Amino acid sequence: MPLSEPAQKAVTPAGAEARARASGVPALRPPVALPRYLEQTYWWAYLHPRGVSFFERQWLVNLILWGNYATLRNAVLAELAAFRCDKVLQVACVYGDFTAKLAQQLAPGARLDVVDVAPVQLDNLRRKVGWQTGVFLHHQDSVNLAFADGSYDCVVVFFLLHEQPEQARARTVAEALRVTRRGGRIVFVDYHRPMRLNPLRYLMRPVLDTLEPYALDLWRTEIAAWLPAGAEPTAVDKQVYFGGLYQKVVVTR
Numbered sequence: 001m002p003l004s005e006p007a008q009k010a011v012t013p014a015g016a017e018a019r020a021r022a023s024g025v026p027a028l029r030p031p032v033a034l035p036r037y038l039e040q041t042y043w044w045a046y047l048h049p050r051g052v053s054f055f056e057r058q059w060l061v062n063l064i065l066w067g068n069y070a071t072l073r074n075a076v077l078a079e080l081a082a083f084r085c086d087k088v089l090q091v092a093c094v095y096g097d098f099t100a101k102l103a104q105q106l107a108p109g110a111r112l113d114v115v116d117v118a119p120v121q122l123d124n125l126r127r128k129v130g131w132q133t134g135v136f137l138h139h140q141d142s143v144n145l146a147f148a149d150g151s152y153d154c155v156v157v158f159f160l161l162h163e164q165p166e167q168a169r170a171r172t173v174a175e176a177l178r179v180t181r182r183g184g185r186i187v188f189v190d191y192h193r194p195m196r197l198n199p200l201r202y203l204m205r206p207v208l209d210t211l212e213p214y215a216l217d218l219w220r221t222e223i224a225a226w227l228p229a230g231a232e233p234t235a236v237d238k239q240v241y242f243g244g245l246y247q248k249v250v251v252t253r
Helices: 014-023 036-041 043-047 049-055 058-064 069-081 098-104 119-129 166-178 200-211
Strands: 087-091 111-116 135-139 152-158 180-191 235-241 246-252
Touching (some): 043 049, 049 058, 069 180, 111 119, 119 135, 152 166
Parallel strands (some): 152 180
C-alpha cells in the first residue's frame, strides 16, 4: 500500500524517537492500530473500500454538508492565505477536493503534511493528489502525532472532532496545539448547534444521533473547552455558518 514518506512501520528505541521529535522528523514507530471507535462506528464510511469509493464524490460530500462544502473549505483556505504558512499539517484525510485545493495554495517551497490513521484513506488521498511536490502523507493517529513540538505554522482539523469520542477528541486538540509553533494557527471546522429558528436544528439532531453518535458533543461544548489545561492561546476566534450548523474556530497559539 503506497502510504507515506516514511511509511513509519519499524520499531525504534525510545531514545531514537526522542531524537526524531527534537529534529522535527516523524519518528519511526510500531504499526498504527485503528481505534476501536473507528472500526465499530465508522467502518462503513471510512474503512470499507466500497464506502470510500461511494463517498469520494464531490457532489455527495457537498450534499451531506447541505451545499456548504465550498464555503467551509474556502473559509479555511482564506485563513491560511492571510497567514504565512510555510509548514502546514492537515489532521485526517477529507473526502472531496479539500486537500487538492489546499496543496494548490502552497507557496513555492512550502510543505503540506497529511496524517490519517486509516491506510485506505491515505491510499485514496494519494490517488487524488498524486506525487505532488511538497505534499507528504503519513500513517499516524491524531491522538499521538510523531512530530516535534512547534513544528508547524498552521494546523487544519476539518470535520474530524465530531467523529471522535471525548477522550480522543481532547487528545487530538492537545496534539494539534503541541505541534503548532508559538504565534501559529490551528483552524478547526466542524458541526455546531444551530440557531433556534434554523429548521435543521430539529432535523439534524436525530440524524447525527443515529449516524454520528459523538457529533452532538459539538452542540453542547465549545471546541475551546477541549484545549489542554494550562494552554494559553493568544486568541480564539469563532465564526458560525448556515444558521449555526457549522463553525470555524481559529486558535492562535
